[in-house]
Amino acid sequence: MYRPNFYESTCLRCNEIVYQVDRIGPLKDFTFFHSGCFKCVHCGTKLTLKTYFNNQHKQDDKEVYCSSHVPKSGPGHLDQTSVGIRQALNAPRTNKYVNEQIRGTRSDVDGGLGSRQSTPNGYGSRDVSSPSQNDSDYKYGRFDASALHIAHALKQTEIQKAYNKMREKPIDFYLAREEQAKLEMKHRKEEDDLYRKFARKREEEDRKIQSEFQDEWERELQRLTHKFEKELATSRRNRDDHNILTLRHEQQKEDLEKNMTLRRSKKKESITRKMLEHERYETAALVDRQSSEMLELISARRSEYMQNESIFLDEDFDEGAVPLEYPMMAPIPAPPAVSKFQIYTDPIEFEDVDRIAISVAQEDQKTFTDLVRQLVGRCTTDIEKARTIFRWITVKNLNAMHFDDDLRGDTPMGLLRGIKYGTESYHVLFKRLCSYAGLHCVVIKGYSKSAGYQPGVKFQDSRFRNSWNAVYVAGAWRFVQCNWGARHLVNAKEAPKTGRGKNDSLRYEYDDHYFLTDPREFIYEFFPLQEEWQLLKRPINLREFENLPFVRSLFFRYGLHFADEGYGAVVFTDDTGAATVRIAMPTDMQSCLIFHYNLKFYDSDEDSYDSVSLKRFVMQSVIGNIVAFRVHAPCSGAFLLDIFANAVTPQEYLTGEPMKFKSVCKFKICCEELQTVMVPLPDCASGEWGPTKATRLFGLIPITHQDPLIFAGRSLDLQFRMSRPLTDFMATLHKNGIEEKKLAKYVTHSTLDDIVTFIINFPEEGQYGLDIYTREAGSMASHHSNSSTTGEKHLLTHCCKYLINSSKRN
Secondary structure, X not given: XXXXXXXXXXXXXXXXXXXXXXXXXXXXXXXXXXXXXOEOOOOOOEOOOOOOEEXXXXXXXXXXXXXXXXXXXXXXXXXXXXHHXXXXXXXXXXXXXXXXXXXXXXXXXXXXXXXXXXXXXXOXXXXXXXXXOOOOOOOEXXXXXXXXXXXXXXXXXXXXXXXXXXXXXXXXHOOOHHHHHHHHHHHHHHHHHHHHHHHHHHHHHHHHHHHHHHHHHHHHHHHHXXXXXXXXXXXXXXXXXXXXXXXXXXXXXXXXXXXXXXXXXXXXXXXXXXXXXXXXXXXXXXXXXXXXXXXXXXXXXXXXXXXXXXXXXXXXXXXXXXXXXXXXXXXXXXXXXXXXXXXXXXXXXXXXXXXXXXXXXXXXXXXXXXXXXXXHOOOOOHHHHHHHHXXXXXXXXXXXXXXXXXXXXXXXXXXXXXXXXXXOXXXXXXXXXXXXXXXXXXXXXXXXXXXXXXXXXXXXXXXXXXXXXXXXXXXXXXXXXXXXXXXOEEOOOOOOXXXXXXXXOEEOXXXXXXXXXXXXXXXXXXXXXXXXXXXXXXXXXXXXXXXXXXXXXXXXXXXXXXXOOOOOOEEEOOOOOEEEEEEEOOHHHOOOEEEEEEEEEOOOOOOEEOOEEHHHXXXXXXXXXXXXXXXXXXXXXXXXXXXXXXXXXXXXXXXXXXXXXXXXXXXXXXXXXXXXXXXXXXXXXXXXXXOHHHHHHHOEEEOOOOXXXXXEOOEEEEEEEEOOXXXXXXXXXXXXXEOHHHHHHHEEEEEEOOEEEEEEEOOOOEEEEEXXXXXXXXXXXXXXOOOOOXXXXXXXXEEEEEEEEEOOOO
């Protein structure tokens, strides 16, 4: 489901536009701040998401405050809410559900002020000046992070959509099918003529190439023959010499033939490519003109109908509705006034029209008139029309269709012959279908961060050229990318059968992000050659586009944003080789999002250094709503950090089935100079460090240690509280240079009621990794049939892991 994502939100403090990479929010009543403006309104103290406060006693006050200046209840002003807050502030801290904003700031493993104790790989730095948890100034509460957003969520349910267009009568009311089909037949004849022209041109070029190379072949063959005869005449009359000359001559002829065949193929390929580009241009120009004619017909008949009857289905306009007529002429490009979220919040709203598109895609139509009438015949808004065309294209899987060689334009498959010949793309087809539905649509050309692109790459040639659409719906131009929106997956247990029969196992999955995408999100992946088609109030240039973080659609679908300002496509390390990427999750996704990562060298697929996986030079941790990836480069050079995510329920995770992660963003990590030698993290299970995963997926609440990094002496006690029955706990200890089995005797655990305790006695000082495994009670039977002789560990699921620095000084 979509979350609020208002178009080019403005900063509450300076009233200027705030973009994704420099955004703090949404906060109270969906307010946003620049990171530089995120200061206490009273004293100007720089704030963070952990240290800011809102006025809880005045709903209209959207400003942010520090802990010293946030308005508090005075004497005689204690209502029920104030009493509840006071009780919460004085409640003792008991578990991880501590509201970081109430209990104050605290440095985490990714940074902070104060002197630090360093470790060889940089993951053991301790902030010795951080406040003590026993400080009397700290106030603890029982609110979890989502409590801060409860008021926001309630407020969201009261928001009226900014766009509520009246429903219109379908196209059948004002344009006869026969009249539209007549214009289509005229267009079909023009298209047939154009394709015949293309065929003649290709045949002419093919004959020309054949003739050129035939002439060249004859000249070269004559030259070789003359040379051969001359050598025979001047050589001694020795049979062996004659045989050698003959063999050499035959070899030269064979080499000449191979060389000329290769050159002919390359030239033909080059000419064909140039001709195809020209054919695409001519086809697009023809479709553009024909689309204008079709739109003129529809607009004329629509206007005639409106002179006698109302075009709207609703007799009375609801409050807030916008009874605007669809424009006859295509409006100039301009930023949309409302965001996608304000048009629709969940694709389920299109369930009925999506079902129509899927059904129509099962059959073949002979004319575009029939196709579009079937698609939009029951659509009552321009959005629904664009939606059903978008879904039909994403379902049809045009790239996988089979076309006969003798395809004619008046056959069902001939309708899409432009796809076969390569002269018509998804985007030209979408524009054509939109014109039949009476919608203004344009094809936009530019650059895209498509397959093969890596962060830091410059757009200097045509390698990443692409095209996409903008369709005029909901009172504005909006982006559609049918090609990227198409996803065709099948049920893993039953692949679809070949042939024309239907198969229920086929799942018509697609990426909804690419339907009516907001411009401020679209610009991260697509850069138009014409600046006005950025649809931004403040357009960016190509260099700025190259420097934008490389994010994918899933980044926006999960509502993610960067927790710090200034991220670009390339992130530079400090002189210790350290760099951190921090991503903030929305409150409603914290319980289900799981992240993963991969690190490899930038210019190769090599993912190890000195036989050690590069993953062990990255520390992933989750604290609150922030997931952090701290990279410590093992050597100078460039690396590629790929961050993945997946939304799963605890039940799905606990099945032990492999999870499919998809990329959400990538960064080029550049280490120009390394002044310290980095050592890898202990060889623990992959994934995040810290107990957050244990709480989120297993309901295992840490009592003694809430952070991923622990400073301990020569022994350590870890305690958790079980919120639901778990069994068969197991812990494994890891240290670089020591075998795992040799460390097994130093870890024990015990369970008393709902408390599980792990006791570790470290054999020596140093850095250790601790993996904890468990499973839900009662799952033994379901896993018993999968048991093996390799040990019980394979029956368990990884729960969490800690990084522990053991020293006598701790």
